[in-house]
Every structure is written in structure tokens, then in C-alpha cells.
Amino acid sequence: MRYFWETELALSDDILMKIEKPERYIGHEVNxxxxxxxxxxxxxxxxxxxxxxxxxxxLGIQIxxxxxxxxxxxxxxRVYSPWVDLDKIMREKGIPLFALExxxxxxxxxxxxITIQYEMCYTNILQVLDLSGIPLLSKxxxxxCHIVIGGGPCTYNPEPxxxxxxxxxxxxxxxxxxxxxxxxxxxxxxxxxxxxxxxRAAKIPGMYVPSMYExxxxxxxxxxxxxxxxxxxxxxxxxxxxxxLSDTYYxxxxxxxYIKCTQDRIVLEIMRGCIRGCRFCxxxxxxxxxxxxxVEVLKKYALEMMKNTGYDEISLxxxxxxxxxxxxxxxxxxLEECSxxxxxxxxxxxxIDAFSLDVMSKVQDVKKTSLTFAPEAxxxxxxxxxxxxxxxxxxxxxxxxxxxxxxxKVKLYFMLGHPFETDEDIRGIxxxxxxxxxxxxxxxPKEKRVNGKIQITVSTAxxxxxxxTAFQWAPQCSKDxxxxxxxxxxxxxxxxxxxxxxxxxxxxxxxxxxxxVLARGDRKVSAVIADxxxxxxxxxxxxxxxxxxxxxxxxxxxxxxxxxxxxxTRADDEIFPWDFxxxxxxxxxxxxEWHRAQKGEVTPNCKEMCSGCGGAQFGIGxxxxxx
Amino acid sequence: MSENKEYYDYRVRFxxxxxIRYIGHLDVMRYFQKVLRRAEVDVAxxxxxSPHEITTFAQPLGVGIESDGxxxxxxxxxxxxxxxxxxxINNNSVPGIQAISVKRLPPKSGNAMASVAAAEYYIGxxxxxxxxxxxxxxxxxxxxxxxxNAFLSRPEIILQKEGKNGLREVDIKERIYxxxxxxxxxxxxxxxxxxSGYNIKPLSLMELFMSFNDDxxxxxxxxxxxxxxxxxxxxxxxxSMGLIGTEE
Numbered sequence: 001m002r003y004f005w006e007t008e009l010a011l012s013d014d015i016l017m018k019i020e021k022p023e024r025y026i027g028h029e030v031n032x033x034x035x036x037x038x039x040x041x042x043x044x045x046x047x048x049x050x051x052x053x054x055x056x057x058x059l060g061i062q063i064x065x066x067x068x069x070x071x072x073x074x075x076x077x078r079v080y081s082p083w084v085d086l087d088k089i090m091r092e093k094g095i096p097l098f099a100l101e102x103x104x105x106x107x108x109x110x111x112x113x114i115t116i117q118y119e120m121c122y123t124n125i126l127q128v129l130d131l132s133g134i135p136l137l138s139k140x141x142x143x144x145c146h147i148v149i150g151g152g153p154c155t156y157n158p159e160p161x162x163x164x165x166x167x168x169x170x171x172x173x174x175x176x177x178x179x180x181x182x183x184x185x186x187x188x189x190x191x192x193x194x195x196x197x198x199x200r201a202a203k204i205p206g207m208y209v210p211s212m213y214e215x216x217x218x219x220x221x222x223x224x225x226x227x228x229x230x231x232x233x234x235x236x237x238x239x240x241x242x243x244x245l246s247d248t249y250y251x252x253x254x255x256x257x258y259i260k261c262t263q264d265r266i267v268l269e270i271m272r273g274c275i276r277g278c279r280f281c282x283x284x285x286x287x288x289x290x291x292x293x294x295v296e297v298l299k300k301y302a303l304e305m306m307k308n309t310g311y312d313e314i315s316l317x318x319x320x321x322x323x324x325x326x327x328x329x330x331x332x333x334x335l336e337e338c339s340x341x342x343x344x345x346x347x348x349x350x351x352i353d354a355f356s357l358d359v360m361s362k363v364q365d366v367k368k369t370s371l372t373f374a375p376e377a378x379x380x381x382x383x384x385x386x387x388x389x390x391x392x393x394x395x396x397x398x399x400x401x402x403x404x405x406x407x408x409k410v411k412l413y414f415m416l417g418h419p420f421e422t423d424e425d426i427r428g429i430x431x432x433x434x435x436x437x438x439x440x441x442x443x444x445p446k447e448k449r450v451n452g453k454i455q456i457t458v459s460t461a462x463x464x465x466x467x468x469t470a471f472q473w474a475p476q477c478s479k480d481x482x483x484x485x486x487x488x489x490x491x492x493x494x495x496x497x498x499x500x501x502x503x504x505x506x507x508x509x510x511x512x513x514x515x516x517v518l519a520r521g522d523r524k525v526s527a528v529i530a531d532x533x534x535x536x537x538x539x540x541x542x543x544x545x546x547x548x549x550x551x552x553x554x555x556x557x558x559x560x561x562x563x564x565x566x567x568x569t570r571a572d573d574e575i576f577p578w579d580f581x582x583x584x585x586x587x588x589x590x591x592x593e594w595h596r597a598q599k600g601e602v603t604p605n606c607k608e609m610c611s612g613c614g615g616a617q618f619g620i621g622x623x624x625x626x627x
Numbered sequence: 628m629s630e631n632k633e634y635y636d637y638r639v640r641f642x643x644x645x646x647i648r649y650i651g652h653l654d655v656m657r658y659f660q661k662v663l664r665r666a667e668v669d670v671a672x673x674x675x676x677s678p679h680e681i682t683t684f685a686q687p688l689g690v691g692i693e694s695d696g697x698x699x700x701x702x703x704x705x706x707x708x709x710x711x712x713x714x715x716i717n718n719n720s721v722p723g724i725q726a727i728s729v730k731r732l733p734p735k736s737g738n739a740m741a742s743v744a745a746a747e748y749y750i751g752x753x754x755x756x757x758x759x760x761x762x763x764x765x766x767x768x769x770x771x772x773x774x775x776n777a778f779l780s781r782p783e784i785i786l787q788k789e790g791k792n793g794l795r796e797v798d799i800k801e802r803i804y805x806x807x808x809x810x811x812x813x814x815x816x817x818x819x820x821x822x823s824g825y826n827i828k829p830l831s832l833m834e835l836f837m838s839f840n841d842d843x844x845x846x847x848x849x850x851x852x853x854x855x856x857x858x859x860x861x862x863x864x865x866x867s868m869g870l871i872g873t874e875e
Contacts, residue, residue: 259654311661
């Protein structure tokens with residue numbers, strides 16, 4: 001008919017008109033890449049196992065999407081978790097999960113790459129496999145099944161999800177995929193089969209193939225040994241690192257979604273790694289050594305990305321942007337170029353000082369934005385234990401400057417449940433918030449106070465010990481301990497003189513306990529995750545879909561005691577499930593840090609002096625750039 | 628905005644086809660802001676902490692509907708030829724959204740949103756989803772025309788319209804400008820009021836038509852295509868919004 005067009009979409013009009021936000025499933029975004037399937041040798045589907053708006057906000061996928069599609073023989077497409085409304089329809093009607101670009105079933109591709117950013121998405125991984133028609137367990141997949149490969153921060157302890165993946169890529173994705181794809185094409189040509197491909201892939205640096213390793217356990221449930229099943233398979237897998245950040249892949253034409261996503265702006269990654277070894281922080285260890293991207297390269301990228309996306313906002317990304325050596329030069333450049341183009345700059349959390357306040361006042365409406373401090377612990381004693389180099393003086397000096405500059409909202413982030421935390425330390429949180437309020441009333445004369453008040457928001461998360469940190473040996477608090485601590489914090493706040501200016505929020509304790517099990521779990525936990533999924537749970541990062549009872553049931557049914565993974569104190573010489581991996585920072589250094597923490601000894605940051613963490617073995621970055 | 632500054636106003640007629648028809652109106656507006664920035668044209672901006680391009684859009688198009696008659700007015704700080712603006716938009720847009728024509732608007736012409744008077748649609752049925760009234764007779768044109776005439780000759784045609792203050796009854800008899808059967812394409816052809824406050828949705832009209840004939844539509848059974856959007860000329864006649872202005 002003349003007036004009506006056919007569209008080749010995987011979902012019918014009836015379905016698209018019935019579900020929430022059909023735009024999540026139709027592809028065709030600006031800068032999305034379309035290729036002729038007949039022109040490529042490898043079809044790769046990149047997945048973020050959460051809803052489109054979250055997944056599209058992730059820089060890592062954009063980097064890899066850009067890299068894969070720059071290879072002539074590869075077509076990389078995207079897929080995200082269908083939201084619960086569509087999920088239900090797909091199951092009822094037997095519609096297989098499809099890639100956004102080609103709208104063809106995921107199952108027909110060569111690779112499904114899943115980025116794993118947080119533990120609470122583990123059941124979503126199973127949702128994606130299930131809807132695709134791929135058996136949940138790697139061992140049940142036959143020759144027709146494509147390769148399921150995982151990457152991202154959670155793969156630094158891949159064991160709880162090891163059964164669901166054929167392989168993992170440990171470290172930064174820019175370096176070894178070409179080699180892996182060449183191997184795949186070669187195996188395909190020679191018809192060697194998936195098992196042989198996986199065997200050979202396990203020998204490529206950074207690749208972990210779970211089926212090639214065997215675990216044995218001690219009677220107490222801890223790990224006795226973890227060994228390769230065959231000769232030639234590496235005993236330890238070292239993470240992959242990009243040697244030169246200024247000369248690698250970067251998505252100058254990122255896919256621009258139609259709907260508003262969580263990260264609805266240009267993201268400029270200025271550096272990787274962090275100099276400040278906070279002892280609770282996993283990212284601070286995983287991405288060592290600190291490497292900066294050249295400021296001239298960043299300027300060029302910023303201009304090109306503005307032209308290619310049309311975004312009205314740009315944001316800098318790194319773990320600690322204040323430590324980027326050319327930050328003033330970069331911000332001066334951006335301020336000038338962005339104002340010409342009516343593009344806003346959103347600043348990442350910067351250390352609050354005269355410089356950052358000056359920049360912030362240029363790009364934001366001071367009255368509407370708030371200052372953010374993350375002291376993480378309430379007392380200096382505990383901040384020394386966690387090696388967080390932020391002092392009360394820093395916070396008061398920063399707030400004083402900010403209050404004089406017109407700010408009157410402050411956000412404070414803390415964690416409850418650090419190792420060696422006392423009631424005194426918790427009271428310190430309340431006292432610090434009170435002190436900031438008092439500072440406001442001291443430095444801002446009454447007639448200059450907007451609405452006459454200061455708003456302080458204190459948020460506490462519960463501390464979950466993570467692999468590859470100094471606190472990987474630490475016992476995690478139980479749910480009851482967490483709740484007692486939150487209650488103590490709330491009580492202490494209500495006892496403060498300026499309590500009316502302080503608002504208090506805390507996280508869910510159940511979720512934190514479970515996150516702890518998944519973070520430091522072993523292969524035995526896989527069965528629990530699979531059972532929880534089979535009970536109907538996914539989208540558990542969304543509190544309304546998190547069903548704690550199902551986890552308790554599944555632990556019980558599988559004879560697994562969650563406390564074993566959380567509340568237990570680990571011996572110095574225990575073999576951890578993730579010990580066969582290395583992020584470059586060696587276990588001896590982490591153990592040294594764990595002992596120093598117990599004594600409250602501060603370790604200097606990488607700029608001040610080298611503490612010999614092991615990161616220098618990569619031969620790059622701050623370890624060699626001089627201090 | 629300074630009062631004395633000279634601006635250049637343009638009207639862009641654009642299409643929306645294929646998968647893009649599922650993009651909602653607000654997202655289309657945000658989409659065009661990015662298109663204009665990618666095109667690096669000299670758009671005028673509002674003031675304030677988050678300045679945005681000065682654009683206005685005609686009557687929002689429902690999700691799932693395709694169109695060749697969408698309009699956006701955009702204000703420029705400097706002159707650009709209509710052809711160049713159209714090309715720059717198209718070079719920076721997806722195939723599903725393309726500028727069909729661009730006209731420079733004379734000063735003080737009403738903006739795209741305020742000047743909408745009517746919209747023209749073609750309404751067909753999805754295969755197997757024809758209402759009982761029309762099914763089984765292979766779309767007998769003569770009979771359908773009789774039904775339309777009977778419908779239009781009623782003393783009043785009352786539509787329940789959902790507004791800000793709840794339901795209100797509107798007599799739309801004088802607001803249906805064309806209602807006929809397109810024999811060749813086997814679909815309805817309508818031109819109806821689309822002005823703000825009196826916008827008649829094609830679905831509402833079809834539901835009303837069916838209920839007058841003691842029939843009803845099947846769920847999501849319509850194929851709807853908007854052919855054009857109209858304004859009124861000096862003498863009050865309907866004229867395509869794309870005919871306002873000059874192609875300079």
C-alpha cells in the first residue's frame with residue numbers, strides 16, 4: 001500500500017504498542033553501526049545485563065563496540081535486558097532475544113559478550129541467556145552455541161558465575177580481542193569445534209576458561225587447590241592493560257540514544273587508575289597503574305565528539321579527576337569551547353578547594369547544586385585505618401570556601417561496617433556533619449543565608465569487602481550488626497545541636513549481605529544463583545524486584561551457609577577463589593596493607609612515594625613517569 | 628533576547644517512517660536539538676544556565692504513526708539558504724527522519740505550534756483486524772461511503788474529550804473537514820481539526836464512527852499515516868503548513 005510501510009523489527013506492532021518505552025528495542029540510533037551480514041566473518045553481540053537506559057550509559061561497551069566495528073570482518077551489535085513487561089511477552093510467545101541492530105536472534109551470532117559491572121545483575125545474565133535460548137550452563141552447550149564471554153570488574157572474582165560462561169576476558173578489552181577473533185576464525189575454518197577453540201583461547205594472555213581448571217576444597221569449605229587440568233594452560237592469569245591510553249580505541253562516534261539515558265552526555269575518559277590506595281576500594285587496585293590520557297588528545301576528542309553526537313553536555317570520567325595533572329588546562333579549554341557551542345560541563349566529584357569551586361561556579365548554578373564530600377568514615381582514627389587521606393581540616397576548609405561562595409547544600413558519603421569500627425567512629429559521622437553546619441552559621445552572616453539554612457545530607461552505605469583489596473581478609477558485618485550501626489548513626493545525629501539541618505539516608509542491609517556473598521563467593525554459589533533465577537528473580541538491582549526470601553530458600557536448598565562467605569575472618573594464608581587471577585597488585589602487598597590497617601598506619605599515595613604494590617611490573621604509567 | 632536583534636525563522640517539514648515511528652514526541656524534540664548541533668548551524672538559543680535551541684513543533688504525532696507532514700520552526704542568528712539547511716539536517720539525521728522541505732518564514736508569522744488548524748490522515752486496517760462492519764464484504768466502497776454520509780449527516784457528532792479538567796463533550800461535526808473512503812488504497816482519508824484544544828485523534832474518530840454503527844475496533848487494529856498538517860491562510864482556508872514562507 002502507498003501509505004503504509006513495512007518495518008523489519010523483531011517485535012510486532014501489537015507488542016511495541018503495548019510495552020513501556022518501545023524505543024528500547026528498535027535500534028536505529030544515530031551512530032549505530034549496520035553492516036551486511038554476508039560481508040563479515042564474525043558476529044559479536046555486546047550485552048549489558050540491565051535495562052537499555054542503564055546499559056547505554058556505559059562507556060566500556062561504547063569503546064568495545066567502536067573497536068569491534070572498526071574491524072572489517074566483524075559486526076558488533078548490542079543487546080540489553082528486556083524490561084519485565086517485554087520479558088513476560090517474549091516468554092509467552094516464545095520470541096527469542098534479538099540484537100538491536102539486525103533484529104536477528106542473539107543465538108545465531110558467534111559471540112555473546114556480557115559486561116559484568118555489579119553483583120546484583122547476576123540473575124539478569126541468566127535472563128539474557130535464557131531468552132536467547134542458550135543453555136544456562138556452559139557444559140550443556142553444543143557445537144551450535146556461540147561463545148559466551150564475560151568482562152568487567154566483577155570478573156575479578158568470576159567464580160560464582162563461572163559455570164554460566166565459556167570464558168572470561170580479564171582486564172582492559174582494547175588489547176587482546178583481535179588475537180582472540182583471529183583464533184576463532186582459524187578454528188572455524190579448520191572446523192576444530194568450540195571445545196578446541198576454548199582450549200586454545202585459554203593460552204591467550206588475559207583469557208580465563210573456567211572449564212580448563214579444577215578446584216578442590218578443604219574440609220572446612222575453603223579452597224585447597226586450584227589447578228589447570230592440562231599442560232600449557234597458565235596457572236595464573238594476569239589482567240590485560242592498555243599501555244598507551246592516548247593511542248588506542250576511543251568511541252569518537254558513540255551511539256546516541258533517542259530516550260533519555262542515565263548518562264545522557266559525552267563522556268571523556270581522562271585517565272585510568274587511582275593513586276590513592278583506599279583500603280576498601282576495589283577499583284583503586286584493579287586499574288593500577290595510573291595512566292593519563294594526553295591533554296591534547298582529549299581536547300581533540302572533545303571537539304570531535306561534540307560534532308558527532310550533538311549532545312548538550314560533556315562529562316569527565318576517571319576515578320579521581322582532581323589528580324589528573326593537566327586538569328586546569330583541560331577545563332579552561334572546555335569552558336571556552338563549550339560556551340561557544342552552548343554545551344554544559346558536568347564535573348565529576350572533584351576535591352573541594354579554591355580551584356574546583358571556581359570552576360564549579362562557572363559551570364553550575366551555585367544555589368541549585370550541592371557540594372559532595374566522601375570522608376567514608378567519621379573519625380580520623382578510622383579514616384587512617386581505611387587509608388582515606390581526607391582530614392577534618394580539609395573538609396572544614398573546603399566547606400568554608402564554598403559557603404562564602406554561596407553554596408548551602410552539602411552531601412556527605414560514609415560507609416558503616418568498616419573493619420575495626422567502634423561506636424565512637426559512628427558518632428564521629430554525626431559530629432562531622434554537625435561541625436559543617438556550625439561552620440556555615442559561623443562564616444555566613446544571617447542576612448546572606450538563603451532561606452536562613454544549610455542542608456546537609458548524610459548517606460551511609462554498608463561496607464562490603466571486595467577481592468583484591470586490603471580488606472579481602474576482613475569479616476563483613478551481619479545484617480543485624482548493619483542495622484544496629486545505622487540506628488546508632490541516626491541516634492547520634494538526632495543528638496547534635498544542628499540536627500535540624502541534617503538529613504540521614506542509609507542503604508538496604510539485605511542487599512549488602514547478599515552482595516557480600518556474591519563478591520567473595522566461590523563456584524559453589526553458582527547453583528544458588530541459578531536456583532534464584534529459576535524461582536523467577538531478575539532485575540534485582542531494582543529494589544522493587546529484589547526478593548530476599550528466594551535467596552534464603554536457595555541457600556538452604558543448596559546447603560550453603562551465606563555467613564561462610566561474609567562474616568568469617570579469613571586466615572592470612574587462605575587461598576581465595578580469585579587467587580589464580582592477578583590484577584598486578586600482588587597478594588603480599590595487600591596483606592601488608594591489611595596488617596597496616598590493623599595498626600592504623602597510613603600508606604602514602606603513588607604520587608608521594610612508591611609502596612611497591614606490584615603495579616610497576618606493567619612498565620608504564622605513574623610507576624615510571626616520575627613523581 | 629535583545630529586542631533589536633534580527634533573527635531568521637525557518638519552517639522544516641519532515642517525515643517519520645519505519646522503526647522511528649515508535650520514538651515519542653518529546654524524544655523527537657530532543658533528537659532535533661542534537662541534529663541541529665551536529666549540523667553546526669547558527670541556531671538561536673534561549674538564555675539562562677541551560678540554554679537550548681529555539682525550536683517549536685506542530686501538533687505532536689502519536690507513537691506508532693508514520694508521517695510526511697511534521698513541522699518544526701527553528702530560529703537562526705544568521706541567514707542560511709533553505710536548501711543548505713535542508714541538506715545539513717538530512718546529512719545529520721537518520722533515514723527514518725528526513726527534512727522534506729524548508730521555507731523561510733516571513734516576520735511575525737505564527738509559530739508552528741500555535742498555527743496548526745488541521746491534520747490529514749489515511750487510516751487503514753491491519754490484516755485480519757478489520758472491524759465486523761467492514762469485514763467480509765471486501766471493502767465495498769459504495770456501502771462504506773453510505774455509512775460515512777449517514778454519520779456526517781447527523782445533527783451533531785459528540786466526542787468525549789479528555790482534558791485537564793476531566794471529560795468534556797465536544798461537537799466535532801463542523802471540525803471534520805474531509806471524511807471519505809479511498810477506494811484504491813482501501814483506507815479512510817480524513818482531514819480533521821488538529822488545533823490545540825480541539826485536536827481530533829484519528830483513533831477517536833474511528834471509534835466514534837464504529838460505535839454509531841454498533842460496531843467496535845479491534846485492539847491496535849489501525850494503520851495510521853499523517854499526510855500533512857494544515858494552517859489557515861488570510862481568508863481562512865486550510866493550507867499546508869509547508870506552503871507558508873519562501874524558499875530563499
